[in-house]
Amino acid sequence: GQQLNQSPQSMFIQEGEDVSMNCTSSSIFNTWLWYKQDPGEGPVLLIALYKAGELTSNGRLTAQFGITRKDSFLNISASIPSDVGIYFCAGQPLRVSYDKVIFGPGTSLSVIP
Amino acid sequence: NAGVTQTPKFQVLKTGQSMTLQCAQDMNHNSMYWYRQDPGMGLRLIYYSASEGTTDKGEVPNGYNVSRLNKREFSLRLESAAPSQTSVYFCASSEGWGSDNEQFFGPGTRLTVL
Numbered sequence: 001g002q003q004l005n006q007s008p009q010s011m012f013i014q015e016g017e018d019v020s021m022n023c024t025s026s027s028i029f030n031t032w033l034w035y036k037q038d039p040g041e042g043p044v045l046l047i048a049l050y051k052a053g054e055l056t057s058n059g060r061l062t063a064q065f066g067i068t069r070k071d072s073f074l075n076i077s078a079s080i081p082s083d084v085g086i087y088f089c090a091g092q093p094l095r096v097s098y099d100k101v102i103f104g105p106g107t108s109l110s111v112i113p
Numbered sequence: 114n115a116g117v118t119q120t121p122k123f124q125v126l127k128t129g130q131s132m133t134l135q136c137a138q139d140m141n142h143n144s145m146y147w148y149r150q151d152p153g154m155g156l157r158l159i160y161y162s163a164s165e166g167t168t169d170k171g172e173v174p175n176g177y178n179v180s181r182l183n184k185r186e187f188s189l190r191l192e193s194a195a196p197s198q199t200s201v202y203f204c205a206s207s208e209g210w211g212s213d214n215e216q217f218f219g220p221g222t223r224l225t226v227l
Contacts, residue, residue: 004155042117042203042218043156088155103155 023089136204
């Protein structure tokens, strides 16, 4: 079946550093979603992208919908300790069918104060 | 406003036992979902209910059943638990059906099957 790959799998950074992570697929997606999961909690939607090339920001977070429609990127600027968690990308090959949502395995982020 | 609530938070079962995971949302959402999360893997959809009165299979429905009890509640039942069902289970809800509708997740139920 379809799979999403996320890299890196985990990362340890110093507080204040910028972070970049990406998500790739062998298939074309119409929607890219980025979620964050805090320890012991459910995922929370950070950013949704709907068009190839789209660049969207949410505070210190910026995400881009790759022009090939097979990848997406998430950047976090000036990291802080509360950025710790697992970041998931999710892609949807169809705009109206959630039964086609594919989630990536996640990137685990640790921030060293 | 509690959002999406799940009970229990933790559960240990023996192989062959049955149990029901409960989920409720107070946001008047139409659509609800059940996912499982396994180490190193993304969330996988078990079942979903696009609207009250309807349920459909997701990616990994085998060994599970669901009931959309009313607009607020969506339960997941394991009839005969197996070790392969050891996982963290998340319930989610959204206002409508489709990619334009943000899903809100509950805190999860951590299930171990011995």
